[in-house]
Amino acid sequence: MTLVLGAVAHDPKVVTVWSGLRTWLRERGLPVDFVLYSHYELQVEELVAGNVHVAWNSPLAWIRTERLANAAGRSTWPLVMRDSDQDLTSVILVRRDSPYEKITDLTEHTIGLGAVDSPQASLLPRALLRESGLVPGENVTVRHFDEGVGLHGNDDAGERAAAAALLAGSVDAAAVIDLNHLIFTRQNTLPPRSTRVLTRTAPYDLGNLTVGTTAPTELIERLRGLLLSMNYANPVDRPHLDLQDMLMWRHGRTCGYQQLAASVDAEGFYSTDGAITAEGYRP
Numbered sequence: 001m002t003l004v005l006g007a008v009a010h011d012p013k014v015v016t017v018w019s020g021l022r023t024w025l026r027e028r029g030l031p032v033d034f035v036l037y038s039h040y041e042l043q044v045e046e047l048v049a050g051n052v053h054v055a056w057n058s059p060l061a062w063i064r065t066e067r068l069a070n071a072a073g074r075s076t077w078p079l080v081m082r083d084s085d086q087d088l089t090s091v092i093l094v095r096r097d098s099p100y101e102k103i104t105d106l107t108e109h110t111i112g113l114g115a116v117d118s119p120q121a122s123l124l125p126r127a128l129l130r131e132s133g134l135v136p137g138e139n140v141t142v143r144h145f146d147e148g149v150g151l152h153g154n155d156d157a158g159e160r161a162a163a164a165a166l167l168a169g170s171v172d173a174a175a176v177i178d179l180n181h182l183i184f185t186r187q188n189t190l191p192p193r194s195t196r197v198l199t200r201t202a203p204y205d206l207g208n209l210t211v212g213t214t215a216p217t218e219l220i221e222r223l224r225g226l227l228l229s230m231n232y233a234n235p236v237d238r239p240h241l242d243l244q245d246m247l248m249w250r251h252g253r254t255c256g257y258q259q260l261a262a263s264v265d266a267e268g269f270y271s272t273d274g275a276i277t278a279e280g281y282r283p
Contacts, residue, residue, distance in 0.1 A: 001031065001216060001219065002031045002032065002033050003030065003031060003032045003033075003053050003054070003215075003216065003219040003220070003223060004032075004033055004034070004035060004051075004052045004053050004054075005018070005032060005033070005034040005035070005052060005053065005054050005055065005056070005209075006034070006035050006036075006037060006043045006046060006047060006052035006054070006055035006056070007034055007035075007036055007037070007043075007055065007056045008036070008037050008038070008039060008040050008043055008056070008058075008151060008154065009036040009037065009038060010148065010151040010154040010155050011154070011155070013243065014036065015036070016243060017240075017243050017244055018034045018036075020239070020240050020243065021240055022034060024236075024237075024240055025223070025226060028226055029222075030219065030222050030223060030226060031219075032219075032223070035052055038150070038283075039150030039151060039283035040057070040058055040060065040061040040064075040117075040150060040151065040152050040283070041061075041064070041150060041276065041283050042283075043055050043057070043061065044057070044061050044064045044065045044068065044274075045068070047065055047076075047210065047212040047213075048065060048068045048069050048072065048074070048076070048212065048213060048274075050212060050213055050214035052212060053211070053212050053214065053215040053216065053219070053220070054079065054209055054210060054211055054212060054215060054220070054223070055209070055210050055212065056207060056208075056209055056210075057207055057208055057209070057210045058119065058152035058153070058154060058206065058207050059119050059152075059204070059205060059206055059207060059208075059256075059257055059260050060117060060119050060123070060152045060260065060264070060269075061152060061207075061210075062078065062207075062208055062210055062254075062257060063257060063260060063261050063264055063270065064270050064274050064276075065210055065274075066274075067270060067271075067272060067273055067274035068273070068274035069213055069274075070273075070274075071272075071273035071274055072213070074213035075213065076210055076211060076212060076213060077210070077211050077252065078208035078209065078210055078211075078252025078253065078254060079208070079209045079210065079211050079220065079223070079224050079227075079252050080208065080209050080224060080227050080228065080249045080250065080251060080252050081205065081207065081208045081209070081249070081250050081251075081252050081253070082206075082207070082244060082245070082246040082249065082250070083246055083247050083248050083249070083250050084244075084245050084246045084247070085205055085206035085207050085208070085246075086205050086206075086250065086253075086256060087203040087204075087205070087256070088120070088177060088178065088179065088203060088204060088205070088206060089177075089178045089200045089201050089202070089203055089204070090120045090121065090124050090125055090128075090175055090176065090177050090178065090200065090201045091175070091176060091177075091178050091181055091197045091198075091199070091200045091201075092106075092111070092125060092128070092173050092174070092175055092197070092198045092199050092200070093163070093166060093173060093174050093175075093176065093181065093190075093195045093196070093197060093198065094166070094172065094173045094195065094196060094198045095166060095167070095169075095194065095195055095196075096193055096194055096195055096196050098172065100172070100173070100198055101198075102198070102199070103128070103129070103132045103134065103198060103199045104132055104133065104134065106134060106140055106172060106173055106198075107134060107139050107140060108139060108140065108141075109140065109141070109172040109173070110140075110141040110142070110143055110170075110171045110172050110173075111125075111129070111140060111141070111142050111143070111171060111172065111173045111174065111175065112142075112143050112145060112161075112162035112163075112165045112166055112170075112171035112173065112174040112175070113125060113126070113142050113143065113144050113145070113158075113162060113174075113175050114144070114145060114147075114153055114156075114158030114159045114161075114162055114175065114176070115144065115145065115146045115147055115148055115149050115151070115152075115153060115155075115158040116144050116146055116149065116278065116280075116281060117149060117150065117151075117152050117153065117269075117278075117281060117283075118152060118153025118158060118159075119152065119153055119204070119206070119260050120153050120159075120176075120177040120204075120206070121153055121158060121159045121162065121175050121176055121177065122144065122153070122175070123260060123263045123264065123267060123269065124201050124204060124259065124260060124263060125175035125201065126142065126263065126267065127201075127259060127262065127263040127266065128199065128201050129142075130266065143162075143165070143170075143171055144158070145157075145158040145159075145161035145162050145165070146158065147160075147161060149281070149282075149283055150283025153177075156180055159174075159175075159176040159177070159180050159184075160180075160184065160189060162174040162175065162176065163176060163184050163189055163190050163195075164189070166190075166195065167190065167191075167194060167195075173198060178200065181195075181197070201259070202259060203256070204256050204257070204259055204260060205253070205255075205256025205257060208252045209227075209252065210252075227249045228249050228250075228251070230248065230249060231248075232247045232248060269281070
């Protein structure tokens with residue numbers, strides 16, 4: 001039997017990543033192949049239906065997978081995660097010369113966000129706004145840069161557009177994941193000392209390799225063991241880890257998704273049984 005893995009083709013390098021990992025796993029005796037999807041919503045539905053055994057899920061895709069599976073009386077769980085997907089934060093940026101000192105200073109102003117389905121640049125920053133008493137459409141304006149809708153923020157084009165709008169002065173603040181703040185500064189998308197961090201979210205986790213409802217236990221355990229055995233010091237393993245911007249695989253966990261799940265409920269993004277309920281959201 002071949003273990004079938006699902007992944008979303010959010011970037012051309014996805015093919016390179018999973019083709020290389022497929023070869024690495026097969027060389028170690030694990031029969032595995034992969035299927036690519038154009039967006040996460042279809043991948044989630046295919047995983048829960050049993051058409052793939054495991055899937056590389058965004059945090060938002062994990063939440064929907066768990067809800068759909070629970071509604072169907074099935075179980076699903078996170079197998080492994082990248083070390084680089086744990087304990088991340090998003091930041092609210094303002095121009096360095098702006099007068100804003102705290103998040104409530106943005107009352108009656110405009111904040112640029114990434115795509116509507118981006119956990120790191122939309123759902124979690126919107127939760128941060130609500131916690132601070134800022135309600136989009138009431139006492140603060142949010143402007144979404146809906147690039148790559150359906151990719152759950154894995155395409156950073158929305159964050160880049162929000163950052164560019166901040167520099168241009170068409171928004172007063174912008175939300176990006178902390179890592180992209182560093183990358184945008186290094187690439188001069190945000191020139192050094194042009195912006196500053198006003199506030200940040202609590203830490204959260206990003207993606208995981210999710211085990212589906214029909215996954216063969218023996219092959220899943222072999223997959224987990226092989227991935228956890230990858231060693232950055234090993235020159236054979238290192239290129240595969242570098243391609244995924246990581247040093248090591250870690251055991252999957254769910255504790256880093258709680259604030260996102262709460263935001264999903266507050267926004268009405270998915271129902272408790274996993275139906276898409278976000279107004280106007282269609283990948």
